[in-house]
Amino acid sequence: MLGAFGAHALKGRLDAEALGWWQTAVQYLLPIAVLAVALGVSGRTEVRLSGWLLGGGAALFAATLFAMALGAPRWLGAVTPVGGAAMILGWALLAWKASRPRP
Template sequence: MVEKRLVITGAVLGGLAVALGAFGAHGLKARVDAEALGWWQTAVQYHMWHALAILALGLSGQTWGRLPSWLFTAGALIFSGTLYAMALGAPRWFGAITPIGGVLMIAGWAVLALLALRRKG
């Protein structure tokens, strides 16, 4: 059975990553410096990779994929969200929050690996 909420979450995050990537490439390129554009590109990249992971877990139908998916979601929102905000002019101290999102994404991968190892079959 498909985990509908995870598929929806992954699809929404994926669509947002495409839209934000296009905005960065076309709308921000002439308005921000190279450092800010780099932050934007990093945010889009991590945003999309984790959206795809969430989507894959949702489509797998395995209920044990829920916790990693929610860790990926929270991590991507915090990690990418703070980078997007800084690229748009938020204070640089937002960068102190960014690693929290990274830790959540790493935790999601670690939990996923542990749960997969514990699965029989």
């Protein structure tokens, strides 16, 4: 929905840089949100932290990009990597948990 909104409703209203931010936010948010929900409903408590890091990181990453695209101050761009770092930690933790033998 956010991708369609950006492609149609915002296309003539935002410059190319802002549309790029919007597109990047959408590209990261959707697949990671689906993964975070899947981890949450899996019932496996050992991946819970990974899900929170991935979901929270994606939300923060995308929210700052969406906000900047809509005109928020550009200093928010300094917060965006915090969300990216949380996503990286979530992936790393998930990979580590997946590589360990299950009891």
